[in-house]
Amino acid sequence: MDFSRYEKLRTLVRANFSEQTQALVDEALVYADGKLASLTRYDGSPLLTHAAAVAGIVISEVGLGRNSTISAILHDVVRLAHKQLPAEEFLALTADIRSRFGEQVVGITIGMCNISELKLKVAKEQAENFRDLLVSYSEDPRVILIKLADRLEVMRSLEIFPHEKWRKKSWESMNLYAQIAHKLGLYSLKSELEDIALKYLEPKDYEHIVTKLEESADERKAFIARFLVPIEERLHKHDIFAIRIIIDCPKEQEKPQCWTAYSVVTDFYTPNPNRMRDWISIPKSNGYESLHTTVSAEGRWVEVQIRTERMDAVAERGIAAHWRYKGVNQGAQTSEVWLGRLRELLEDTTHSLAQRFDAKPASGEIFVFTPNGDLRKLPEGASLLDFAFDIHTSLGSTCVGGKVNNRAVSIREQLRNGDIVEILTQKNQTPKSDWLNFVVTSKARNKIKSFLIDEAVAYLVKYFKVRTGTEIYALIATQKVDLGTIKEILTRHISGEADEQRRAAAAEAERNKVHTAKESPAAQDALVIDDDISKIQYKLAKCCNPIKGDEVFGFVTINSGITIHRCDCPNAKRMRENYPYRVIDARWRSTAEGAFRVSLRIVAADTTGMANHITEVISRDLKLNIRSINFASLANGCIAGTVSVEVPGAGVVDTLIHSIMRIKGVQRAFRINN
Secondary structure (H helix, E strand, C coil), X not given: CCHHHHHHHHHHHHXXXXXXXXXXXXXXXXXXXXXXXXXXXXXXXXXXXXXXXXXXXXXXXXXXXXXXXXXXXXXXXXXXXXHHCCHHHXXXXXXXXXXXXXXXXXXXXXXXXXXXXXXXXXXXXXXXXXXXXHHHCCCXXXXXXXXXXXXXXHHHCXXXXXXXXXXXXXXXXXXXXXXXXXXXXXXXXXXXXXXXXXXXXXXXXXXXHHHHHXXXXXXXXXXXXXXXXXXXXXXXXXXXXXXXXXXXXXXXXXXXXXXXXXXXXXXXXXXXXXXXXXXXXXXXXXXXXXXXXXXXXXXXXXEEEXXXXXXXXXHHHHHHHHHHHHHCCCCHHHHHHXXXXXXXXXXXCCCHHHHHCCCCCCCCEEEEECCCCCEEEEECCCEHHHHHHHHCHHXXXXXXXXXXXXXXXXXXXXXXCCCEEEEEECCCCCCCHHHHHCXXXXXXXXXXXXXXXHHHHHHHHHHHCCCCHHHHHHHHHCCXXXXXXXXXHHHHHHHHHHHHHHHHHHHHHHHCCXXXXXXXXXXXXXXXXXXXXXXXXXXXCCCCCCCCXXXXXXXXXXXXXXXXXXXXXXXXXXXXXXXXXXXXXXXXXXXXXXXXXXXXXEEEXXXXXXXXXXXXXXXXXXXCEEEEEEEEECCCCXXXXXXXXXXXXXXXXXXXXXXHXXXXXXXXXXXXXX
């Protein structure tokens, strides 16, 4: 490996870390180079140069430590593996990284993967929610800090990207990442992100501002020089330098030294008492400490900031500087204290910056996407039906189900952070009273109740043979009809509908007892798989185990009648090519019922109780019968196995797989033929 490309980073590492850490960083560079060797950036440079530059920002401008630096180096390795490799290979890769660099590095890099996979849509009204979502994906606060460094490096290199990417990345940087940096006190990083973003979003305005600043640079420098003359000599003896008055002194002497400097300034210039700000006695919530005053000089108001070197480091680099400044111990305990403070800052909603740029979503909130990429904020526990009503009342009222991350689900499906949700509707669908048992948003509940009330009034109008609902209320007001009678009528009406539905369901169940087939009246050339008794006997093929809802065809055998195969059966191609005259079209009758056996292949982390968690979801939560289960441990820290389950149809399989995938530690779950 050619280390010369990464000498800038290695120099920073040597200046900030121990020899042991230097060796680990070199090992991380070699490891990443091996995984990314064939990959380049848009300008042809190795992809690893991006990660190395991010690591440099993490050290020098954000002020993070060893694990964060190594995570920055490896973040593209893990991101690409997460995107491209099968679950077993990805787990093997993370296990390898864990053994080399530790658990924290794996956690941080996977957290960055989650953020990278978010589909950020350019929409001003979505910015606040996207900022919430970005931070909600960062269980470890270092994830969002490294992501800020990653975005800063991208913006510094934006010229090498295709032009069509410039505007989107600039908008995200100004409206999402810069605001998070502001919240965390990373003001230099925030300002640079905004400056570069403005350059690409509004190039004419940017050039105009730069030109004006350059034209007035000499005049401003001359004014500053004149301003300093009266106090320069007295400032010098207090070890103060620069126009921002920065004092070099021990921590215990900071407060008196700052007030001494304040006295020197106000001896020569008249201060404006209304512009005095004392953030030394009571620091800001984000750790900022400084004395600010505004004084009059040559008819101008000049702001003067007074602080120590330690305070200045915090002002420039945020809370990270507290433990990085002047060799403060960087051990695990100090690091944990800093992480705790950062987490408190993310969650704090009492100070003005938090109210404006609140990065941590309130407890009990989730963020989900529409298929078009719009972001919606819902309470935790919200169902697919809540989402539908949140989009539009008519969508919720006619909702019959939907898809979550391309999986078919029912209206009761609970949504999770980052889900992509699509709603399915039917014109004849109307709100039902039992919907109130699982919706959680006030909008959904109010709309459902409103419809049910309107429906009840319409029934009463018909029952009492009046023209409008107002006449119903008049009957009640004049005591011609009492409320008890109204309640009894509505209860009988609702019970009658429910009884009718139960009778219809029972009749269907009585007709659908055994698997047989009959000709479809709508399509005489297609075999309809039904539970009604028929002269045409069939059986379900064991090679592919078709279940209700699968696309199927019939195959006429010599001795066993007709066998039903899935269209994607491994033997389908051979049968269609060699015996086309034996193949007949088939479809499931919509009312067909029965118990079908389906087999799933599951790969999961080898943790205590994993098999028990899986069986609980299947048996207790979904009320399905498990026919067989078999798991074995793999060498890469995983278990893999097969579960055979009885289901009523293919629609349940999607729900079953989705429920299993929601178990923490499950990596893959999919249907197999046998």
